[in-house]
Amino acid sequence: MKKLLGIKSGIAVLMLSVMTCTACAQQNIQLPAPQTNGGLPLYDAMSKRQTSREFVNKDLSPQQLSNILWASYGFNREGKRTVPSSQNSQEYTIYVFTSKNVYVWDESTNTLEFFRAGDQRALTGPQDFVKNASVNLVYVANYNKIKGAEADKDVTAAVNCGFISQNVYLAAASEGLGTVVRGYVDKEKLSAYMQLPEFKKIMYAQSVGIVK
Ligand SMILES: Cc1cc2nc3c(=O)[nH]c(=O)nc-3n(C[C@H](O)[C@H](O)[C@H](O)COP(=O)(O)O)c2cc1C
Numbered sequence: 014m015k016k017l018l019g020i021k022s023g024i025a026v027l028m029l030s031v032m033t034c035t036a037c038a039q040q041n042i043q044l045p046a047p048q049t050n051g052g053l054p055l056y057d058a059m060s061k062r063q064t065s066r067e068f069v070n071k072d073l074s075p076q077q078l079s080n081i082l083w084a085s086y087g088f089n090r091e092g093k094r095t096v097p098s099s100q101n102s103q104e105y106t107i108y109v110f111t112s113k114n115v116y117v118w119d120e121s122t123n124t125l126e127f128f129r130a131g132d133q134r135a136l137t138g139p140q141d142f143v144k145n146a147s148v149n150l151v152y153v154a155n156y157n158k159i160k161g162a163e164a165d166k167d168v169t170a171a172v173n174c175g176f177i178s179q180n181v182y183l184a185a186a187s188e189g190l191g192t193v194v195r196g197y198v199d200k201e202k203l204s205a206y207m208q209l210p211e212f213k214k215i216m217y218a219q220s221v222g223i224v225k
Pocket residue numbers: 062063064065066140193194195196197198
């Protein structure tokens with residue numbers, strides 16, 4: 014009987030720790046404040062900008078991730094960002110696929126808001142290197158926020174996304190990281206996984222990681 018009780022309490026402790034661990038793994042992550050000055054001089058970063066497709070499967074530091082995200086779409090003055098957007102539509106949301114979970118970046122608090130559990134990096138693109146990139150950023154445009162004629166919205170969203178992507182290229186060069194922007198994404202599959210309504214469209218994904 015004593016032995017049985019011992020086994021039962023052992024199982025209870027195990028279940029409790031698994032539950033606690035799951036809960037802790039699913040928390041939001043507060044990133045450190047981004048380093049918004051310094052880095053590589055701009056012309057040096059432009060000289061180094063290039064696409065990389067060979068990554069070591071290792072996480073970025075929170076500081077590196079914070080810097081990259083700020084460069085991509087952070088605020089650099091009241092209500093305005095590091096990138097321009099047509100008629101100031103600011104229609105993008107950036108999803109961050111990491112080796113642990115999937116998050117939505119809340120740029121006003123610099124928090125990674127927990128979205129889905131687990132390593133889903135491979136879902137963001139069929140190319141083999143994608144699963145090894147430290148993070149895969151997925152750029153989602155909210156078409157309801159884009160101003161102007163309906164017929165122009167695809168172009169507007171694509172151009173606005175280009176600025177985000179180029180900032181990530183330059184920040185990656187400054188951080189000594191590798192990156193590749195990717196149009197080769199199974200958007201139907203990924204949108205279904207992300208449960209995006211029709212007016213929210215995946216424009217591009219971008220892998221950022223430590224180069225082999
Ligand atoms: C709009 C766009 C979409 C791209 N899509 C992919 C892609 O799906 N997969 C990939 O490996 N590279 C992709 N690239 C990266 C290009 O292949 C790369 O920029 C090009 O070969 C030039 O190399 P560089 O960036 O090193 O100058 C894309 C680039 C752009 C601008």
